[in-house]
Amino acid sequence: MALKIAVLPGDGTGPEVVREALKVVAAVSKLEKFEYTTTAFDFGGDRYLKSGHIIDDKDIAHLRENFDAILLGAVGHPEVKPGILEKGLLLRVRFALDQYINLRPVRLYPGVETPLRDKGPEQINFDVIRENTEDLYCGNGGIMRQGTMQEVATQEMIATRFGAERCLRYAFEYCRAKKASGGGKGMLTLVHKTNVLTFCGDLWFRAFHEIGEKDYPDIKRDYNHVDACCMWFVKSPEFYDTIVVPNMFGDIITDLGAIIQGGLGVAAGGNINPDRGGISMYEPIGGSAPKYTGMNIINPIAAIGAAAMLLQNTADKDGKFPWRKAGDRIEAAIKKTTPRMKSQAAGKMGCSTSEVGDLVCEVL
Numbered sequence: 319m320a321l322k323i324a325v326l327p328g329d330g331t332g333p334e335v336v337r338e339a340l341k342v343v344a345a346v347s348k349l350e351k352f353e354y355t356t357t358a359f360d361f362g363g364d365r366y367l368k369s370g371h372i373i374d375d376k377d378i379a380h381l382r383e384n385f386d387a388i389l390l391g392a393v394g395h396p397e398v399k400p401g402i403l404e405k406g407l408l409l410r411v412r413f414a415l416d417q418y419i420n421l422r423p424v425r426l427y428p429g430v431e432t433p434l435r436d437k438g439p440e441q442i443n444f445d446v447i448r449e450n451t452e453d454l455y456c457g458n459g460g461i462m463r464q465g466t467m468q469e470v471a472t473q474e475m476i477a478t479r480f481g482a483e484r485c486l487r488y489a490f491e492y493c494r495a496k497k498a499s500g501g502g503k504g505m506l507t508l509v510h511k512t513n514v515l516t517f518c519g520d521l522w523f524r525a526f527h528e529i530g531e532k533d534y535p536d537i538k539r540d541y542n543h544v545d546a547c548c549m550w551f552v553k554s555p556e557f558y559d560t561i562v563v564p565n566m567f568g569d570i571i572t573d574l575g576a577i578i579q580g581g582l583g584v585a586a587g588g589n590i591n592p593d594r595g596g597i598s599m600y601e602p603i604g605g606s607a608p609k610y611t612g613m614n615i616i617n618p619i620a621a622i623g624a625a626a627m628l629l630q631n632t633a634d635k636d637g638k639f640p641w642r643k644a645g646d647r648i649e650a651a652i653k654k655t656t657p658r659m660k661s662q663a664a665g666k667m668g669c670s671t672s673e674v675g676d677l678v679c680e681v682l
């Protein structure tokens with residue numbers, strides 16, 4: 319069966335990094351002998367400015383019905399008011415396709431510089447599993463008496479047992495599988511703020527321990543308040559194995575995670591619907607970097623990493639992962655490419671965007 323990839327290059331430097339990611343997919347498909355197709359869509363800032371169209375129900379249904387996975391470049395356009403594309407495209411797809419897991423590995427690859435003194439690839443190697451459909455991201459709330467001194471704004475934090483439970487179960491399973499493959503110590507850390515968020519935090523905390531005690535007694539359960547977690551990311555990142563966290567705190571700690579793993583040029587993530595038939599979307603975490611657009615100096619490693627994650631995590635209709643080995647091969651090639659680059663920062667890599675893609679293919 320041919321793997322059907324929908325490609326959303328998006329805005330700014332998105333198309334440049336996606337091009338390199340697809341170059342690497344083409345190379346690995348020859349080595350691993352698998353068939354695939356790519357179909358590009360022009361959703362993003364330029365189309366929105368021309369036509370007012372972002373993405374609608376029909377587009378989403380088309381993606382759901384015709385593809386196995388989505389590769390996204392970047393969302394965000396300097397001439398579009400912040401929030402419009404983020405909400406209208408990125409969050410819309412995440413919610414509509416029920417991509418309830420945001421998987422963000424925090425791995426320092428060899429030769430990549432981290433701002434943390436005395437830490438290397440051994441110490442910075444963990445996974446964050448962020449809930450991706452609930453919490454403050456639901457958009458519930460409102461403003462009343464706007465523009466007056468009596469103005470009131472609310473933004474509701476929403477946690478459901480269903481939403482927490484499916485995310486927690488994914489995290490326990492992930493942690494268990496990682497331990498079984500020799501890649502982790504079998505410890506899952508819940509990150510929240512239970513000392514203040516005594517309702518939502520309590521729901522997550524109880525669900526975490528109930529599910530863990532009953533179904534995952536082999537996994538050690540650990541808990542951090544989110545503020546303390548930020549401190550530990552910097553002081554002792556080696557402590558972590560797998561982290562599970564609700565949406566907003568997950569958003570914040572994964573930017574911290576991205577910077578300790580060498581920056582947005584290398585950090586990849588997946589918006590995953592792990593249910594049978596679910597369509598997931600993989601992306602470099604960094605934005606559209608308008609000031610570097612078209613210069614061939616942006617780092618494509620994150621996008622190549624996103625393509626690797628796509629291959630590793632996409633299931634076929636029997637629930638098997640036929641492209642996983644191809645994804646693992648790309649990841650291994652990235653680890654051999656980064657030491658050959660001068661830096662991971664745009665314009666300082668010692669080579670161009672397209673040369674990084676070539677290098678990964680050569681290493682493959």
Ligand code: IPM
Pocket residue numbers: 404405408409569
């Ligand atoms: C991310 C981004 C998005 C988020 C924004 C653009 C809506 O920051 O993917 O982390 O907050 O989830």
Ligand code: MN
Pocket residue numbers: 569570573
């Ligand atoms: Mn973010």
